Amino acid sequence: MNRKVLSNLAFHVLTDREWSRGRSMLEVASAAIDGGATVIQLRDKMSSTRTLIEEGHALRELTRERGVLLIVNDRVDVALAVDADGVHVGQDDMPGDLARKLLGPNRILGISAGSMEEAVAAIVAGADYLGIGPIYATRGKADAGEPVGPGLIAEICKRYTTPLVAIGGITTENAGEVMQAGAAGIAVITAVVNAEDVYLAAHQLARALIV
Amino acid sequence: MNRKVLSNLAFHVLTDREWSRGRSMLEVASAAIDGGATVIQLRDKMSSTRTLIEEGHALRELTRERGVLLIVNDRVDVALAVDADGVHVGQDDMPGDLARKLLGPNRILGISAGSMEEAVAAIVAGADYLGIGPIYATRGKADAGEPVGPGLIAEICKRYTTPLVAIGGITTENAGEVMQAGAAGIAVITAVVNAEDVYLAAHQLARALIV
Ligand code: NI
Numbered sequence: 001m002n003r004k005v006l007s008n009l010a011f012h013v014l015t016d017r018e019w020s021r022g023r024s025m026l027e028v029a030s031a032a033i034d035g036g037a038t039v040i041q042l043r044d045k046m047s048s049t050r051t052l053i054e055e056g057h058a059l060r061e062l063t064r065e066r067g068v069l070l071i072v073n074d075r076v077d078v079a080l081a082v083d084a085d086g087v088h089v090g091q092d093d094m095p096g097d098l099a100r101k102l103l104g105p106n107r108i109l110g111i112s113a114g115s116m117e118e119a120v121a122a123i124v125a126g127a128d129y130l131g132i133g134p135i136y137a138t139r140g141k142a143d144a145g146e147p148v149g150p151g152l153i154a155e156i157c158k159r160y161t162t163p164l165v166a167i168g169g170i171t172t173e174n175a176g177e178v179m180q181a182g183a184a185g186i187a188v189i190t191a192v193v194n195a196e197d198v199y200l201a202a203h204q205l206a207r208a209l210i211v
Numbered sequence: 212m213n214r215k216v217l218s219n220l221a222f223h224v225l226t227d228r229e230w231s232r233g234r235s236m237l238e239v240a241s242a243a244i245d246g247g248a249t250v251i252q253l254r255d256k257m258s259s260t261r262t263l264i265e266e267g268h269a270l271r272e273l274t275r276e277r278g279v280l281l282i283v284n285d286r287v288d289v290a291l292a293v294d295a296d297g298v299h300v301g302q303d304d305m306p307g308d309l310a311r312k313l314l315g316p317n318r319i320l321g322i323s324a325g326s327m328e329e330a331v332a333a334i335v336a337g338a339d340y341l342g343i344g345p346i347y348a349t350r351g352k353a354d355a356g357e358p359v360g361p362g363l364i365a366e367i368c369k370r371y372t373t374p375l376v377a378i379g380g381i382t383t384e385n386a387g388e389v390m391q392a393g394a395a396g397i398a399v400i401t402a403v404v405n406a407e408d409v410y411l412a413a414h415q416l417a418r419a420l421i422v
Contacts, residue, residue: 048303048304049285049286049300049303049304049305050302050303050304050305050306051303053305053306053309074260075260075288076288076291076292077286077287077288077291077305077313078288078305080287080288080313081287081305081309081313089260091261092259092260092261092262093259093260093261094260094261094264094288094289094292095261095264098264098292102288102291102292
């Protein structure tokens with residue numbers, strides 16, 4: 001796979017300590033990038049700020065070398081401290097407009113949305129992309145809501161041009177369906193980080209995006 | 212107690228959900244200020260960023276009205292989002308020099324130190340005050356190290372002019388001792404937030420500071 005065929009926001013892999021089978025975050029991220037990931041999202045709700053910054057620094061070096069984006073989940077402070085490309089905030093995180101203010105105009109702001117209302121609010125707040133989901137049932141996020149299906153992506157697509165990234169239960173089998181609904185990309189956690197062969201899992205997903 | 216007799220950094224009360232006997236953060240902070248607290252430090256390691264920002268906004272309004280400082284523990288992002296007066300970072304939080312860079316020169320930066328080496332590093336990183344401790348054994352912070360005693364305050368005082376705030380097991384009985392060792396103030400958690408009468412506990416501590 002030549003990653004250059006995918007656009008910047010096409011394939012997000014979110015880190016997850018619990019699901020990584022004891023492998024290091026850096027090792028998993030590196031294999032995911034080998035397989036075709038275009039964005040690494042640092043997501044770690046368990047660690048101290050100090051640890052997050054260490055992880056962020058390491059991933060920043062890796063992603064810069066490899067020419068992929070680094071987005072930090074939730075933590076604007078960590079994103080600024082490690083010079084990440086952007087931040088992704090969910091509905092329990094910092095409100096989007098505040099995040100935009102602290103990030104400035106030049107970093108990427110992603111905002112989660114699980115309904116048309118949330119999508120509109122996120123666009124108004126200044127989102128550069130929306131994370132739409134959960135599209136399907138998922139095991140990676142215990143607190144994810146009811147699946148919204150690819151239909152929501154199609155609906156939002158009809159009204160707005162903001163890139164939509166599908167998240168929640170995305171597999172090689174259904175990735176084509178969400179891309180056809182109008183997604184600009186997908187985001188996965190366990191499908192990649194929990195795979196026995198991270199490289200292979202990422203590579204198969206990357207190929208499935210090209211519909 | 213007329214709080215104006217105390218300097219700005221004299222009496223820090225840290226919030227703590229677990230130890231507040233079910234009372235709201237705002238109610239506890241308000242009574243602590245009535246009793247003489249000059250700094251409210253928002254400390255909440257359990258809640259989402261969204262909740263932290265809501266708490267911070269409420270405390271910002273309260274502290275501004277009452278003319279006391281608001282410091283946010285650990286979270287530079289939350290401090291900036293709610294326009295707090297500053298941030299306090301411990302050894303597991305963002306490194307002091309990075310925190311200073313994100314905060315800019317005009318917000319207060321407090322850094323925890325439990326030894327002369329940590330104190331020197333904190334001063335070099337740009338601390339406006341040092342949190343020295345744990346001075347005595349404490350029940351409020353499960354991860355606090357071995358008590359350092361008031362002697363460390365006296366030692367640092369001989370070499371540096373940065374204000375020192377004593378934390379860890381401070382009571383009305385020993386507050387005089389740490390102030391005489393050279394502390395500019397004290398910081399408490401359970402001694403105030405867990406008290407049956409928050410106002411009274413704060414008031415007695417405030418009086419004990421005047422040695
Ligand atoms: Ni290939």
